[in-house]
Amino acid sequence: MxxxxxxxxxxxxxxxxxxxxxxxxxxxxxxxxxxxxxxxxxxxxxxxxxxxxxxxxxxxxxxxxxxxxxxxxxxxxxxxxxxxxxxxxxxxxxxxxxxxxxxxxxxxxxxxxxxxxxxxxxxxxxxxxxxxxxxxxAPLIQVLTTVLHAFNQAGVVDGDIVAILGLGVTGLMQVQLAKALGASKVICVSRNAHKRGLAEKFGADVSVTHGEEAKKVVMDMTDGIGADMVIESVGHLSILAEAIDLARTGGKIVPFGIYAADEGKLPFYEFYFKELAIINARAAKGEDFIKGIELVRSGAVDxxxxxxxxxxxxxxxxxxxxxxxxxxxxxxxxxxx
Ligand SMILES: [Zn+2]
Ligand SMILES: [Zn+2]
The missing domain is CATH 3.90.180.10 (Medium-chain alcohol dehydrogenases, catalytic domain)
Incomplete structure (x- = not known):
């Protein structure tokens, strides 16, 4: 062959x-x-x-x-x-x-x-x-299963306000899944205007650039407390630091990007002070394949x-x-x- x-x-x-x-x-x-x-x-x-x-x-x-x-x-x-x-x-x-x-x-x-x-x-x-x-x-369903597994680990709650930082293939799946799983608002953050446009077509409530604009929109949409769950889908420590900043006290961070750095600058005190749950996910389980296939078949994920x-x-x-x-x-x- x-x-x-x-x-x-x-x-x-x-x-x-x-x-x-x-x-x-x-x-x-x-x-x-x-x-x-x-x-x-x-x-x-x-x-x-x-x-x-x-x-x-x-x-x-x-x-x-x-x-x-x-x-x-x-x-x-x-x-x-x-x-x-x-x-x-x-x-x-x-x-x-x-x-x-x-x-x-x-x-x-x-x-x-x-x-x-x-x-x-x-x-x-x-x-x-x-x-x-x-x-x-069909091959993209394998990628979707890894996103599903991360959402299962994090336990998205109906009504959660979710912020997604980074709009590559996985970020654009996360927008759709967050909506399908009952997030009340999805805020997307990317420097890329084309991908922000796609995120809005996929159901994002708002999409903005990184930095001050993201901070203002997240605070405005959450009565000043921050997002319930922030997903970092870029794989850069500076964006992980932004995720920590945008999460509410008692909120969740999902570092979905994979970090090659073994040292770096992060606001570590916030882990304690905000009592942040840091939720990691690797690969997926069999149940994620069955659910992923069904989400695509039903049209919930495009x-x-x-x-x-x-x-x-x-x-x-x-x-x-x-x-x-x-x-x-x-x-x-x-x-x-
Ligand atoms: Zn892959
Ligand atoms: Zn084994």
């Missing part, structure tokens, strides 16, 4: 490799579409250490060729892959936190993933896709406008270059297989 292989950091080759075979409890998927994200760019560059050679790719959908799934999917059915494997037997899995399994691996990072014609995944990681879910949008580019999967190197380049309008790049 054809695959794009990362032979060394920053070196991709389109190669003919052996089609993977399945063992008991595994499924073979003919990949039809995949998505690339920031994690892939870090795996590509070597910023996230991985074995080589490696087939990257952890956001993929396709057709089940061999094997089965936990939900009774049959060969020929369209499926979505949960790329986080779990053993189901370790102490952490037994506590229900399968997304954090100590024996877990990520397809496309620790083992071969989806940037190929076929991939193998455990049957328990395969989810049936209903007919009314668009092929091209993934279509989040896709701005579609290229053949063999052009992965070019797609990664595109993803790294700064752009005000680019959102998700989907690969056709």
């Amino acid at each position: 054809k695959a794009v292989v990362l032979t060394d950091p920053s070196k991709l080759e389109v190669r003919d490799v052996e089609k993977p075979s399945t063992s008991e409890g595994e499924a073979l998927i003919r990949v039809t579409h995949s998505g690339i994200c920031g994690t892939d760019t870090k795996i590509f560059s070597g910023g996230i250490p991985t074995p080589h050679p490696l087939i990257m790719g952890h956001e993929m959908s396709g057709v089940l060729e061999e094997g089965s799934s936990a939900d009774g999917t049959k060969p020929g059915d369209r499926v979505l892959v949960d790329p986080v494997t779990f053993c189901g037997e370790c102490a952490i899995c037994k506590k229900g936190q399968t997304n954090l399994c100590i024996n877990g691996e990520l397809l496309g990072r620790d083992i071969d993933g989806g940037f190929a014609e076929y991939c193998v995944a455990p049957s328990q990681n395969i989810y049936h896709l209903p007919d009314d879910i668009d092929d091209v949008q 993934l279509g406008p989040l896709i701005t580019h579609q290229v053949p999967f063999t052009d992965l190197a070019e797609a990664i270059r595109l993803l790294i380049e700064p752009s005000d309008e680019r959102l998700k790049i989907i690969l056709d297989h």
Whole structure:
């Protein structure tokens, strides 16, 4: 089969490799579409250490060729892959936190993933896709599950005022989910006017730039106390500091961005003084896949406008270059297989 292989950091080759075979409890998927994200760019560059050679790719959908799934999917059915494997037997899995399994691996990072014609995944990681879910949008449901898991961790309460800092693909999903889960007001903050416009189309009550404007709007809309929940979706400590400033006393912060810094400046005293709950989330659980598929099927979350580019999967190197380049309008790049 054809695959794009990362032979060394920053070196991709389109190669003919052996089609993977399945063992008991595994499924073979003919990949039809995949998505690339920031994690892939870090795996590509070597910023996230991985074995080589490696087939990257952890956001993929396709057709089940061999094997089965936990939900009774049959060969020929369209499926979505949960790329986080779990053993189901370790102490952490037994506590229900399968997304954090100590024996877990990520397809496309620790083992071969989806940037190929076929991939193998455990049957328990395969989810049936209903007919009314668009092929091209399906890989984005994996991203949506990570947002859903963060919202489950944070426990959005009906009537909450939620501020979202950063309007990339995940920020624009958070706007829609916050509304779907009952937030009374959603305030979006981004320096990018195009993405602020999209956030308003997705139901944001107001969208503003960072800094003084954000502070004024949040205080005006909350009778001067601050937002119940602030999500940082950029991954910069300066924006995390802004999130801490915009949260109300007794409020919640969700640091959804991933921070590479191991030291930096934050208003640490506010953690105590405001009694802030800092809620982290990593990957997603099986239940998030079932709910994510349903949210998209029912139209509560619209993934279509989040896709701005579609290229053949063999052009992965070019797609990664595109993803790294700064752009005000680019959102998700989907690969056709
Ligand atoms: Zn991803
Ligand atoms: Zn486990």
